[in-house]
Amino acid sequence: MTSQPATGSRILKIFPIILIFPAVALVVFLVIFPLIWALGLSFYSYNVLRGEPPIFVGVENYYRLLNSLDVWRRFVLTGQFVFYSVSIEFLLGFGLAHLFYNQFRGRRLAITLVTTPLLVAPVAVGIFHRYLFDATFGIYSYIAQLLTGQSVRILSQHPMFAIVFMDVWQWSPFMMLFILAGLEAIPKHMLESSEIDRLSPLAKFRYIVWPTIKPLVALALLFRTMDAFRTFDTIFTLTGGGPGTATEVLSIQIYRTAFQFFRTGEATALAFIFLVIILLLTNIYLRLARRE
Known part of the structure; x- marks a missing residue:
C-alpha cells in the first residue's frame, strides 16, 4: 500500500x-x-x-605569448578601443534616453529609427562604413574636408577614430534603451515631490534619478564592455586590422594566428589568455559595482 x-x-x-x-x-x-x-x-x-x-609543448605557448611585446601592444590597442567606444556610447545613450524620456509627437517613430542600427548585421555595418569613409566619394571624408579645408583619408590617417565611430553608431542605441528603461521606472510621485520641494536638477539626479537607473546602467556597461572586447567582424570588414597593425585588436590577431599563419595551438592559447583577462576585468567590475 x-x-x-x-x-x-x-x-x-x-x-x-x-x-x-x-x-x-x-x-x-x-x-x-x-x-x-x-x-x-x-x-x-x-x-x-x-x-x-x-x-x-606544455606552457611554452603561454610563456612566449605573455613575453611578446606585440601581444601586449594588441592588448593596449584593444583596451583603448573598448574605453573610447563604451564611454562615448554611454554619454550619447544617456543623452538620447533623456531626450526620448520626454513625450512628444513622433516619439515612438523616432525611437524606432534610432534603434535601427542594432538590427543591421555587423558585416553590413563594416561594408557600409567603408564606403562612407572612402577618401574619393565617402560622405564622412567629404565632411572632414569641408571642416579642415584639406583632403582627409580617415581610414589611413585616423583608423582608430573610424572603428570607434562605427562601433558608437551601431551600439549607442543599446545603451539608450537600458537607460531609457531605467528613467521610465522612476516613480512619478518622487519626481512630483522633488518639484514641490524645489530640488535643483543636480540634486534630483543625485538622489532620485541615479539610484534608480544605476543597476541598469551597470548592466548595460558590463554587456557592452564584454562585447566590445570581442569585436571582430565590423573591424575586420572595415579595416582588416590595418593600415599595418593600427587597428589589429586582439580578436583579429587571434584570427590571423590561427587562419593565416596556421599556428593553431598558439592561437588557442592566446584566446584563453584573452578569456582570462576579460573574466578578471568583469570580476573586478562586479565587485566595484556591489560596493557602490
Whole structure:
C-alpha cells in the first residue's frame, strides 16, 4: 500500500532532472566539451597545413605569448578601443534616453529609427562604413574636408577614430534603451515631490534619478564592455586590422594566428589568455559595482 506513494514521490523528484537533462547535455556537447578540447590544444604545437600530429609543448605557448611585446601592444590597442567606444556610447545613450524620456509627437517613430542600427548585421555595418569613409566619394571624408579645408583619408590617417565611430553608431542605441528603461521606472510621485520641494536638477539626479537607473546602467556597461572586447567582424570588414597593425585588436590577431599563419595551438592559447583577462576585468567590475 505504501509502495505506490513512495514510487510516485521518487518520480516527482527526478522529473525535473529528466526535463532539464536534454538542455544540459546539449550545453555540455556544444560548449563544455569544445572548451576543454581547445584548452588541451593550447598546450600543443600544431599546424594544420603540415599534416603532422600535434606536439606537446606544455606552457611554452603561454610563456612566449605573455613575453611578446606585440601581444601586449594588441592588448593596449584593444583596451583603448573598448574605453573610447563604451564611454562615448554611454554619454550619447544617456543623452538620447533623456531626450526620448520626454513625450512628444513622433516619439515612438523616432525611437524606432534610432534603434535601427542594432538590427543591421555587423558585416553590413563594416561594408557600409567603408564606403562612407572612402577618401574619393565617402560622405564622412567629404565632411572632414569641408571642416579642415584639406583632403582627409580617415581610414589611413585616423583608423582608430573610424572603428570607434562605427562601433558608437551601431551600439549607442543599446545603451539608450537600458537607460531609457531605467528613467521610465522612476516613480512619478518622487519626481512630483522633488518639484514641490524645489530640488535643483543636480540634486534630483543625485538622489532620485541615479539610484534608480544605476543597476541598469551597470548592466548595460558590463554587456557592452564584454562585447566590445570581442569585436571582430565590423573591424575586420572595415579595416582588416590595418593600415599595418593600427587597428589589429586582439580578436583579429587571434584570427590571423590561427587562419593565416596556421599556428593553431598558439592561437588557442592566446584566446584563453584573452578569456582570462576579460573574466578578471568583469570580476573586478562586479565587485566595484556591489560596493557602490
